[in-house]
Amino acid sequence: MLPPPPRQPPPQARAARGAVSLQRAFLRGPLGVLRLLQLLAGAAFWITIATSRYQGPVHFALFVSVLFWLLTLGLYFLTLLGKHELVPVLGSRWLVVNVAHDLLAAALYGAATAIMIDQTQKHSYCNLKDYRMPCAYHAFLAAAVCGGLCLGLYLLSALYGCCRRCQGELEVV
16 A cells, blocks of 8 residues: 655645745835824824713714724724735725725714814813813814814825826836
8 A cells, every 4th residue: 555645735825825025115105104194193082082972973073083093993903914906805005995984984984083173172162271171172172183184194095005006017016
């Protein structure tokens, strides 16, 4: 009786798919820097809101900020680790997915910023010099500024992605 044939190593494509490599070009590129700034500004936005007394439409602003902070975190690490091709259906269109994410985030951050500006104006009565009661005016003002910063950063990254797409690029990096 003959011994079984030796096992062959797995194909190179499988080995490359399982390997995790850091995409340094993304980390140093404009989109990587923009994603980090979006994460920092988004965290400042929702932490500022969460630590203040809030009610009513501010819940929507908090929802938008946490949702897009988590989505941006996911996009950042999938792109940084080069694993975006593992995302079903969307992995092959990663640049378009990033642009769509940025445009949707900009639109909803615009609404959230408008809510925070409105809430800041409604609480402006407690910005008086001798007002002693606790007030969320300064927190809402800081959140409105952070929201405007997030809006600008997401619009900038959407513009960058659109420019790359118009130049014929299909990849984020």
